Amino acid sequence: MNIDSPKNKDNQFTERFGDYGGRYVPETLIPALEELEKAYLISQNDPEFNSELNDLLNNYVGRPTPMFYARNLTKKIGTAQIFLKREDLAHTGAHKINNALGQALLLKKIGKNRVIAETGAGQHGVATATACAMLDMECAIYMGEEDIKRQAPNVYRMKLLGAEVIPVTTGSKTLKDAINEALRDWVTNVETTHYIIGSAVGPHPYPSIVKGFQKIIGIESRNQILSLTNTLPDYVVACVGGGSNAIGMFSAFLNDDVKLIGVEAAGEGTMTPQHAATISKGRPGILHGAFSYLLQDKDGQVQEAHSISAGLDYPGVGPEHSYLNDTGRVRYVSATDEEALLGFDLLTKTEGIIPALEPSHAMGYLSKFLKKSDKKTKIILLISGRGDKDLDTVATYRGISLKDKL
Amino acid sequence: MKSKITNIIKEQNKKGRIALIPFITAGYPSVEGFINVVKGLVDGGSDVIEIGMPFSDPIAEGPTIQKSSHIAIENGVNIKKSLDLVQKIRSSGINIPIVMMGYINPILSIGVSNFAKLATNVGVNGLIIADIPNEELKQIQISSEKNSLDTIPLISLNSSKKRIELGCKYAQGFIYCISILGVTGSRSSVSLDVKEKVKMVKNFTNIPVGVGFGVSKPSHVKNIKEYADAVIVGSALIDEIAKTKNQPGNTAKKFISNLYKETFK
Numbered sequence: 133m134n135i136d137s138p139k140n141k142d143n144q145f146t147e148r149f150g151d152y153g154g155r156y157v158p159e160t161l162i163p164a165l166e167e168l169e170k171a172y173l174i175s176q177n178d179p180e181f182n183s184e185l186n187d188l189l190n191n192y193v194g195r196p197t198p199m200f201y202a203r204n205l206t207k208k209i210g211t212a213q214i215f216l217k218r219e220d221l222a223h224t225g226a227h228k229i230n231n232a233l234g235q236a237l238l239l240k241k242i243g244k245n246r247v248i249a250e251t252g253a254g255q256h257g258v259a260t261a262t263a264c265a266m267l268d269m270e271c272a273i274y275m276g277e278e279d280i281k282r283q284a285p286n287v288y289r290m291k292l293l294g295a296e297v298i299p300v301t302t303g304s305k306t307l308k309d310a311i312n313e314a315l316r317d318w319v320t321n322v323e324t325t326h327y328i329i330g331s332a333v334g335p336h337p338y339p340s341i342v343k344g345f346q347k348i349i350g351i352e353s354r355n356q357i358l359s360l361t362n363t364l365p366d367y368v369v370a371c372v373g374g375g376s377n378a379i380g381m382f383s384a385f386l387n388d389d390v391k392l393i394g395v396e397a398a399g400e401g402t403m404t405p406q407h408a409a410t411i412s413k414g415r416p417g418i419l420h421g422a423f424s425y426l427l428q429d430k431d432g433q434v435q436e437a438h439s440i441s442a443g444l445d446y447p448g449v450g451p452e453h454s455y456l457n458d459t460g461r462v463r464y465v466s467a468t469d470e471e472a473l474l475g476f477d478l479l480t481k482t483e484g485i486i487p488a489l490e491p492s493h494a495m496g497y498l499s500k501f502l503k504k505s506d507k508k509t510k511i512i513l514l515i516s517g518r519g520d521k522d523l524d525t526v527a528t529y530r531g532i533s534l535k536d537k538l
Numbered sequence: 539m540k541s542k543i544t545n546i547i548k549e550q551n552k553k554g555r556i557a558l559i560p561f562i563t564a565g566y567p568s569v570e571g572f573i574n575v576v577k578g579l580v581d582g583g584s585d586v587i588e589i590g591m592p593f594s595d596p597i598a599e600g601p602t603i604q605k606s607s608h609i610a611i612e613n614g615v616n617i618k619k620s621l622d623l624v625q626k627i628r629s630s631g632i633n634i635p636i637v638m639m640g641y642i643n644p645i646l647s648i649g650v651s652n653f654a655k656l657a658t659n660v661g662v663n664g665l666i667i668a669d670i671p672n673e674e675l676k677q678i679q680i681s682s683e684k685n686s687l688d689t690i691p692l693i694s695l696n697s698s699k700k701r702i703e704l705g706c707k708y709a710q711g712f713i714y715c716i717s718i719l720g721v722t723g724s725r726s727s728v729s730l731d732v733k734e735k736v737k738m739v740k741n742f743t744n745i746p747v748g749v750g751f752g753v754s755k756p757s758h759v760k761n762i763k764e765y766a767d768a769v770i771v772g773s774a775l776i777d778e779i780a781k782t783k784n785q786p787g788n789t790a791k792k793f794i795s796n797l798y799k800e801t802f803k
Contacts, residue, residue: 156642156669158598160694160719162701302604308595315597320720322696418643418669419595431616432647433594 145173145344147336149455155335157315157421164322169337171242172344178241185237192266193223193233195348199356199512204482211502212509215365217353219377219516220487224259226517227349227377228330232259234345235328236267246270246325250314252279252307252373253443253490254286255517256330261295263328271295274314276306279442286521304436307373307446311420331374332450335421339379339450346380353512354384361510369393370514371494372464373408373444375453377516382462391463393501394453395494397439398466408437409466410449411457424451440469440525441489443517469529471496476519476526488517489525541688542663543635543711546585547746547768555802556763557585559748560794561639561772563606564589564623565615567779567786574787575779576627580634582794588666588770591620591640598668600723602773602780617644617653625660637664637690637711654682664688664711672701675708688712693739695719695731702735706742712768713739716751723773725752733765756800763801771797 147153155165175181189195198221202214219227236247247269251257257273264271273290277299280287290297303309311329318327332342357365368385370378372394382392399407407413410425417426419434427435427447437447456462467475475495480486487495494513502511519526527534547557560579565572579587592610596603615623617640624636638657645653645667657665665687670678672691679689688711693702696719705713717732718725728749736747749762750770762769775793782789 154674155671156674157671158668158694159671159692159697159701159705160716162671162694163696163698303594312595312597316600316721319598322719417646420597421669426643428643428647430647431618432644433611433616434643 145337145340149452150458152416152422152424152451152454153336153339154423155421156418156423157335158319160319160322161335164318165335165337167242168341171238172337172341175238175241181237181241185234188233189230189348193229194221196352196356197221199353199360201360202483205479208482209499209502211505211507212511215357215360215510215512216485217349217381217512217514219349219514220485220518224255224262225520226255226259226488227346227380228256228259229262230348230380231330231342231345231376232256232263232328235326235341236260236263236269239269239326240267242326244324244326246321247328248272248274248314248317248325249328249330250274250307250310251330252310252445253441253488254279254283254290254521255443257295257297258286258289258293260328260330261290261293264295265293272317273297274300274310274317276300276304276310278305279307279310282525283442283521284524306442308434308437315420331376332379332452333374333420333422333448339422339452342376343379343383343452346376347383349377349380349514350382350384353381357510357512363510364388364390365510365512367391367393367509367511368514369395369494369498369511371395371444371490371516372449372453373397373446373490374448375450377514379450379452381514382456386461392461394462394464395497396464396466397441397444397472397493398468399438399440401468402466406438407466408439408444408446410447411453411464412466414447416454419448422451424454425449425457440472440529441493443488443490444493465497467493467497471500473526473529475499485515486519487515488519489522490517491515540686541711543586543637543688544746546635547712550585551746551767556759556766557746557768558583558794558798559586559588559768559770560584560775561588561590561770562775563603563610564591564620565610565613566606566776567609569613569615569623571786572623573626575790576632577630578787578789578791579794580632582791583798584634584794586635586637586768588637588639588772589620589624591617591638591644593641593644596641596668598721600721600773602776603722606776617648621656621660621662624662628661635663636661637666638662639666639668641669642667650678650681654685654687658685658687662687664690666690666692666714672705672708679708690714692716693735695729695735697735699738702739703742706739706745709743709745712746712748713743714770715739715747715749715766717749718752720751722751724754724777728752728758728761736766756797759797759801
């Protein structure tokens with residue numbers, strides 16, 4: 133596997149992305165962040181670490197994940213050639229495993245044996261619980277009570293894997309509050325515990341580390357599209373909650389003449405208060421240790437986000453996305469719950485791929501956007517995860533109970 | 539020394555006393571009740587008052603202060619309202635130093651310099667920001683320089699010598715030593731490790747050192763008095779206020795005067 137990244141000055145390990153990022157946490161966490169930064173930087177030049185991680189990525193996760201030319205979709209839409217990067221085929225069903233495994237392996241080096249993590253949709257929780265089961269580590273997952281309800285199968289998966297799932301009942305009882313509780317646990321148990329954050333958010337060095345472990349998506353995609361078509365794509369499209377799948381994908385194309393589009397969750401619409409379109413509708417602020425776009429009221433209180441997709445239901449966004457928005461390198465748009473469900477159906481019926489609700493937003497946006505495109509246009513769409521976890525949510529939205537006869 | 543906070547703490551120390559700094563969330567248990575609590579705290583013998591500005595995501599707080607913060611927001615208290623309340627306290631003739639504690643986002647939202655100006659105008663003497671590590675204090679200090687607003691750093695049990703030095707470099711008023719690894723909230727005992735930390739801090743500075751987080755009983759205060767200059771008590775006070783339906787001012791006064799009597803008898 134070729135893991136050489138294209139050279140890119142905007143793509144380095146850094147504390148700040150323009151003004152964004154930084155390290156805004158209680159003093160107690162600083163030693164742990166410094167330790168993590170040091171361990172990560174050493175690991176990058178440690179052949180043993182890299183060969184162990186590559187072996188796990190190839191033989192345990194199933195990398196490289198395929199890039200699939202979506203013939204039916206291409207034909208049906210008729211205005212572009214669509215290639216799907218299939219992170220849904222990675223072990224545990226989403227891209228989250230790349231980062232969870234990387235960070236868990238890093239822990240072995242640091243010598244801590246207890247892992248905590250937050251989860252929204254449950255995918256990062258499952259990935260972390262999986263990595264901990266395999267690497268024999270103690271694991272506790274913080275999950276909002278609201279998310280526990282809508283992601284029951286993933287909750288049970290985590291428990292089967294040996295993780296303790298701790299319900300979070302504060303605030304909006306979703307991802308934001310799960311991160312708050314994980315941070316409180318970390319402040320308390322910092323000497324024995326590592327916090328595997330699941331998205332490209334949080335204080336430095338997390339955004340850079342998470343990108344570091346997710347950039348494999350972009351590197352593979354770039355190689356795959358070149359070998360399939362001999363050219364780079366015109367567009368790369370990915371969904372953005374915290375934005376780890378998107379930053380992993382985009383990082384390989386930042387210096388290319390490729391248009392990059394990040395799709396946020398517009399919930400019931402960005403003209404209503406019920407959305408999670410952080411970059412489109414927020415303004416810069418500080419949450420969970422980083423300066424980045426944030427959904428907040430005029431007093432600087434953080435607002436609750438809303439999305440049909442638990443994984444996008446977050447009022448913040450990774451700091452590098454804020455930077456890429458302001459520089460104009462990436463265009464950030466949004467898709468509503470309804471549009472996401474259209475995307476979900478479209479991919480399911482035309483290609484026989486049931487996507488998670490998160491990338492369904494990217495698909496939903498794309499089906500609108502493509503009306504203006506032409507046949508020569510080549511697009512990579514990142515399918516960040518599979519939809520099994522969302523069947524109940526989709527059914528409930530449509531007034532169907534899976535316990536009744538369908 | 540210019541700092542009013544430093545002066546008051548040192549005066550107490552000269553009398554062989556540790557300075558008592560209670561913490562209360564602005565607008566808790568109600569807007570009116572809060573004013574009464576502050577009056578009660580002053581009557582009970584407090585030396586400095588620390589006032590929390592409520593934030594939606596207070597990651598350094600345990601359940602008690604989280605809850606008080608949430609209630610305060612429900613009561614319509616934001617950063618400006620918190621400062622209005624300080625103005626009310628000042629106009630009722632209360633002169634003891636007041637320190638505001640908060641999280642960076644609401645402060646950023648109205649602008650750090652603007653906050654410093656508004657806070658100084660209403661008579662705030664110091665500022666603690668829970669989610670600002672000590673290297674970022676420099677920026678806060680630059681913004682509040684024109685105003686006589688002390689920036690108070692936090693030192694943790696796991697802070698290295700280098701980081702203690704950094705905190706001391708930007709310290710004004712007093713230095714806040716966190717007695718535990720963890721969030722705020724009453725504990726049954728206070729770790730002896732903090733004594734060592736306070737000693738280390740004192741190697742770098744003459745500014746008074748306060749100990750807080752987890753302090754809930756007179757026996758804790760008595761113990762801390764042996765090595766520190768000030769003590770901060772928050773969650774235990776708020777728990778007491780939460781237990782009483784009426785007259786939070788009396789509860790606050792009783793709490794502090796008991797603590798005072800028990801410690802100095």
